[in-house]
């Protein structure tokens with residue numbers, strides 16, 4: 001086995017599943033309701049943006065249709081317009097409500113099994129809450145997270161070298177029911193072995209900033225997609241090269257009272273502290289083809305769009321700069337050994 005170690009709660013069967021598929025869902029890592037306080041805090045951040053954004057968190061992403069004025073949500077609280085929050089720290093330091101997730105004693109024993117180290121750093125912190133009442137722009141196209149950060153030694157194609165492959169993992173936790181109806185996560189099993197793929201903006205009219213999708217998914221890959229039905233407190237650990245995305249939240253605003261109306265999840269990437277960083281200039285993150293395949297739950301069944309050539313690329317230095325900034329800011333350490341020892345005392 002190359003990607004995990006035998007020093008924690010993951011069973012041999014779970015480790016074998018991860019090696020083969022590039023992800024593993026672990027049920028009930030947290031008791032239901034454990035992170036209700038994080039969701040309440042997120043609502044506060046959405047409603048009081050100036051108090052937090054830049055100071056304790058990096059950014060709030062509003063849905064593109066709302067931004068363009070095509071979808072008027074001004075009569076509703078702000079959390080009905082926001083689809084994602086990035087970064088659990090800002091110039092005033094970290095937001096301890098969000099970072100309590102990545103330092104939680106229930107999570108850390110698993111992280112040790114994936115990153116080959118007792119001290120971790122983190123990247124790509126996200127609170128992803130898809131509200132009811134938005135359009136298909138809430139779909140997150142099929143992508144690889146490795147595109148979005150420079151961690152790890154890379155080969156010429158931007159893929160992780162064998163050595164770095166076993167040192168990064170994402171921990172994505174459902175904070176409420178996540179199902180096909182509200183836009184759960186979708187995985188392509190085994191895709192963590194195929195290297196870094198070419199990403200581009202999807203062919204829809206309006207696409208959220210940096211929501212890239214892979215341009216050359218094969219029919220076989222599209223057919224193998226697995227939708228992860230998860231409950232509050234379940235965690236999916238996945239590799240940064242595993243191809244994944246998420247669907248459209250089909251709930252209407254009138255259904256906002258339902259438990260699964262807001263699709264809620266928190267996600268952090270852990271990696272071995274001090275691991276190699278790739279040179280941003282040399283990475284394909286700033287290169288985007290102009291069009292990509294359809295998003296996960298709108299799979300074209302009869303006439304798939306012609307696949308754009310992977311040569312069809314353009315540089316995007318502004319975005320590259322933005323990613324570099326986020327990556328520098330959101331880089332908090334987690335001393336796993338120390339936190340677990342404290343928890344035992």
Ligand SMILES: O=C(O)CCC(=O)C(=O)O
Pocket residue numbers: 126128140145170172184185244245246247265267
């Ligand atoms: O939560 C989602 O909808 C997608 C999140 C994602 O792509 C990630 O956590 O890497």
Ligand SMILES: [Fe+2]
Pocket residue numbers: 143144145244
């Ligand atoms: Fe992702």
